Amino acid sequence: MKFFITVPLVSLFFIFPTLLFSQLKTGTSVFETELKNKSDKFSDETYFHRARFFFLNKEWDSTLVYSDKHLSTSSENTELKDYSHFFRGYSFKQKKLFNESYKEFASISESFRFRDFVTLNLGEIALEQKEFKKAIQLFEVIESLDTYKLFGIRNSAIAHNLGICYLHLEEFDASESYLIKSAKKQESEGDTLLIIGAYGDIANLYYVQYKDDLAIPYFKKAYELSKKVKDFEPKRRTALNMAVVEENRKDFKAALVYRKEFEKWKDSLNDQNKIWEVAALEKQFAVRQKQKEVSLLQAENKIKIAERNGLFYSAVVLLLLLVTGIFFYKEKTKANKIITAQKEDLDELNATKDKLFSVVSHDLRSSVSALKKSNTVLLDHLEAKNLERLDHDLQTNNAIVNGAYRLLDNLLHWALLQTKQSYFEIAPLRLYPLVEQMVYNYKPLMIEKNIRFENKVSKKDRVLADQESLKLVLRNVLDNAIKFSNTNGLIQVFTANTYEGYVDLVIEDTGSGMSEETRLALLKDTAVLPKRKHKDAKGTGLGLQLCKSVIRKNNGKFNIESKPGHGTKIIVSLPKTEKND
Amino acid sequence: MTNVNVLVVEDVPSESSSLVKMLLENNYEVVGVARNFKDAMTLFYNSKVDVVIIDIFLNGVPDGISFAEAINITPNASKPFVFLTSSTDRKIFERAKLTQPFSYLIKPFNELEILYAIEMAIERFYEQNEVFLGEEENTVISTEYLFIKKGKSLKKVLLNEIIYIEVEEKYCNIVTEREKFVILISLTKMLKMLDDRIFCRTHRNFIVNTHKILEIVPADNLILLSGNHKVTLSHKYKEILKKVRTLK
Numbered sequence: 101m102k103f104f105i106t107v108p109l110v111s112l113f114f115i116f117p118t119l120l121f122s123q124l125k126t127g128t129s130v131f132e133t134e135l136k137n138k139s140d141k142f143s144d145e146t147y148f149h150r151a152r153f154f155f156l157n158k159e160w161d162s163t164l165v166y167s168d169k170h171l172s173t174s175s176e177n178t179e180l181k182d183y184s185h186f187f188r189g190y191s192f193k194q195k196k197l198f199n200e201s202y203k204e205f206a207s208i209s210e211s212f213r214f215r216d217f218v219t220l221n222l223g224e225i226a227l228e229q230k231e232f233k234k235a236i237q238l239f240e241v242i243e244s245l246d247t248y249k250l251f252g253i254r255n256s257a258i259a260h261n262l263g264i265c266y267l268h269l270e271e272f273d274a275s276e277s278y279l280i281k282s283a284k285k286q287e288s289e290g291d292t293l294l295i296i297g298a299y300g301d302i303a304n305l306y307y308v309q310y311k312d313d314l315a316i317p318y319f320k321k322a323y324e325l326s327k328k329v330k331d332f333e334p335k336r337r338t339a340l341n342m343a344v345v346e347e348n349r350k351d352f353k354a355a356l357v358y359r360k361e362f363e364k365w366k367d368s369l370n371d372q373n374k375i376w377e378v379a380a381l382e383k384q385f386a387v388r389q390k391q392k393e394v395s396l397l398q399a400e401n402k403i404k405i406a407e408r409n410g411l412f413y414s415a416v417v418l419l420l421l422l423v424t425g426i427f428f429y430k431e432k433t434k435a436n437k438i439i440t441a442q443k444e445d446l447d448e449l450n451a452t453k454d455k456l457f458s459v460v461s462h463d464l465r466s467s468v469s470a471l472k473k474s475n476t477v478l479l480d481h482l483e484a485k486n487l488e489r490l491d492h493d494l495q496t497n498n499a500i501v502n503g504a505y506r507l508l509d510n511l512l513h514w515a516l517l518q519t520k521q522s523y524f525e526i527a528p529l530r531l532y533p534l535v536e537q538m539v540y541n542y543k544p545l546m547i548e549k550n551i552r553f554e555n556k557v558s559k560k561d562r563v564l565a566d567q568e569s570l571k572l573v574l575r576n577v578l579d580n581a582i583k584f585s586n587t588n589g590l591i592q593v594f595t596a597n598t599y600e601g602y603v604d605l606v607i608e609d610t611g612s613g614m615s616e617e618t619r620l621a622l623l624k625d626t627a628v629l630p631k632r633k634h635k636d637a638k639g640t641g642l643g644l645q646l647c648k649s650v651i652r653k654n655n656g657k658f659n660i661e662s663k664p665g666h667g668t669k670i671i672v673s674l675p676k677t678e679k680n681d
Numbered sequence: 682m683t684n685v686n687v688l689v690v691e692d693v694p695s696e697s698s699s700l701v702k703m704l705l706e707n708n709y710e711v712v713g714v715a716r717n718f719k720d721a722m723t724l725f726y727n728s729k730v731d732v733v734i735i736d737i738f739l740n741g742v743p744d745g746i747s748f749a750e751a752i753n754i755t756p757n758a759s760k761p762f763v764f765l766t767s768s769t770d771r772k773i774f775e776r777a778k779l780t781q782p783f784s785y786l787i788k789p790f791n792e793l794e795i796l797y798a799i800e801m802a803i804e805r806f807y808e809q810n811e812v813f814l815g816e817e818e819n820t821v822i823s824t825e826y827l828f829i830k831k832g833k834s835l836k837k838v839l840l841n842e843i844i845y846i847e848v849e850e851k852y853c854n855i856v857t858e859r860e861k862f863v864i865l866i867s868l869t870k871m872l873k874m875l876d877d878r879i880f881c882r883t884h885r886n887f888i889v890n891t892h893k894i895l896e897i898v899p900a901d902n903l904i905l906l907s908g909n910h911k912v913t914l915s916h917k918y919k920e921i922l923k924k925v926r927t928l929k
Contacts, residue, residue, distance in 0.1 A: 523774035
């Protein structure tokens with residue numbers, strides 16, 4: 101029935117490594133300080149530095165990552181390599197990957213600063229993997245070293261491990277000596293947990309050898325000590341051990357009590373596990389909550405960004421609107437200005453037109469009334485059969501009608517010029533025949549006034565102009581010349597060359613001439629008609645204005661030279677034809 | 682030398698009568714006055730017309746232009762013409778202008794203007810611009826006639842009636858069966874314009890109508906022409922003999 105005991109034994113084996121590591125924890129500060137001091141010179145190596153940082157913070161996964169990175173990037177320095185392998189080995193060991201851990205530790209060079217520590221770890225790995233002989237070899241190497249040399253690792257633990265090894269190898273004497281040695285040391289060191297472990301192991305040692313009398317007190321001692329610690333695990337284990345022992349002694353009542361206690365601690369352990377689970381759940385929940393918050397914040401951020409973008413775009417749109425608004429406003433003001441200017445021009449033109457209307461209608465009215473009177477006289481003479489007078493009367497009528505016709509003709513051309521409806525074509529023209537043709541109409545008038553006329557224009561002179569408009573100009577100018585000439589006067593028409601590219605057609609009379617004031621008024625580039633000075637003055641001024649407009653349209657120039665009492669020179673400059681033969 | 686024949690196309694009698702009067706006074710022959718498009722066409726094709734004066738508006742429609750267009754598209758029938766109009770409407774003018782060569786006169790016009798317009802029409806039609814107005818020349822040569830400016834008016838001479846032409850510096854003596862007169866024209870232009878199958882140069886100063894040659898006396902370097910005229914045949918132009926022979 102004794103074979104039952106092997107079960108707790110096996111369970112005991114697996115307890116030890118955990119105990120050992122907790123033991124290491126107490127001594128780590130020494131080791132860590134030492135490690136820090138020794139490896140500070142390598143702080144330039146980023147990955148190494150990181151690996152060390154995580155190692156010291158016991159984040160094994162990160163340590164593995166960075167040490168691996170370090171190894172794969174720079175592998176020149178043996179010492180650095182050793183450190184990295186050490187970090188990796190230790191990390192793997194902590195993660196219970198013993199094969200990996202072993203490989204890493206094995207690749208550390210002999211000269212490594214923490215060689216003994218490495219050996220210890222190798223020993224522990226061997227123990228974990230149940231290679232007890234190998235473990236014994238390794239542990240014996242460092243067995244004799246004192247605590248300082250092992251950087252805070254107590255050699256009592258090593259002795260303990262050796263004891264366990266021998267126990268598994270069933271070399272009970274050696275085991276007994278080591279275990280007792282370690283138990284004594286641990287008793288002196290006063291670490292209750294370790295003492296419980298040591299007592300348990302000693303008890304097992306005796307129990308396996310059926311030395312129940314020796315074993316039971318140790319079990320009891322362990323059980324009693326376990327009551328003083330908070331940890332459930334030793335309580336549960338020692339209670340179970342006691343239960344097994346009592347069962348084997350057939351004291352089922354006691355065994356039942358121990359069993360129950362064992363169950364209790366087991367439950368406690370489970371409870372603790374449950375609590376852990378709950379905590380984990382809570383943690384998960386909290387993490388989820390946080391995640392939610394984060395996503396909420398992210399969403400908020402998104403909304404904010406969207407809002408900001410929206411604001412930005414609307415600002416841009418508003419700006420654009422503003423700019424276009426300003427642009428159109430400016431355009432409108434400009435247009436308004438133009439319209440105002442045009443309105444002023446139109447008003448002026450309208451005033452001119454009104455004035456023109458009144459003057460022209462007045463003139464026509466006087467012409468028609470003169471004709472009426474003349475006709476009455478003519479009828480009288482006809483009745484009286486005064487035939488000699490008839491001829492004279494008809495001549496008078498003719499003159500009146502001619503004057504009125506000229507006025508109407510000018511009026512018509514003025515209207516046509518304004519509406520731009522009439523045909524207008526600039527072509528080469530010979531001046532001589534044009535002058536001849538125009539003078540032909542005035543021959544009777546000139547004969548009547550006994551005016552001599554000389555056309556001195558060369559037959560070769562040619563200009564670029566529209567034929568009909570040039571005729572109109574000539575008619576008006578000749579009409580004026582005759583009108584203002586005295587009896588026995590002289591009218592000459594000739595050409596001169598004052599400007600390059602132009603032919604000046606000069607119509608000179610020996611008439612009354614005009615004052616400088618009148619001259620300037622006539623030349624003024626305005627549509628307003630010069631005022632009539634006195635009743636006797638002839639014409640509306642429409643003819644001359646018309647001439648100026650027409651000449652401008654023909655790309656020509658117009659000028660007047662005059663001396664009161666000596667006569668007037670009207671100078672019409674027109675563009676020459678290119679070839680003037 | 683005969684008068685130039687004019688066809689007047691004008692619907693208003695008072696206008697046409699004053700125009701006809703002006704033309705007659707200046708020694709033009711008026712072959713007829715047409716009142717509408719149809720009459721105009723009939724008169725044009727049934728009489729010997731040298732120049733046509735066309736009023737654009739006939740009874741209110743621009744049939745004058747249609748008439749000009751009609752005679753213009755008939756090959757070899759077209760004659761010089763002058764448009765008359767009292768309006769200067771641009772649209773009408775744009776259409777009238779398409780009947781090149783284009784000369785026009787705005788009503789009312791005086792005698793000088795109509796005479797000048799007729800001369801211009803003839804010059805432009807026969808593409809010999811600036812002849813009647815310049816001082817160097819006074820003759821336009823068509824395929825049938827010489828149009829000669831005489832005073833204010835124009836005269837024409839049938840080319841077939843010319844017996845020979847004698848050149849004297851820038852003048853040319855034209856000798857026909859009935860008369861003899863002087864025109865102003867350059868010899869080069871004369872030779873260029875005349876049909877060289879009929880008119881041949883026989884001497885530096887003589888151009889002869891080969892149809893009028895009666896006899897050639899090479900020994901005396903003389904050519905006898907109808908109307909008892911004689912011209913010199915210089916050595917340089919003896920090729921005319923071959924021509925005459927081949928003609929015979």
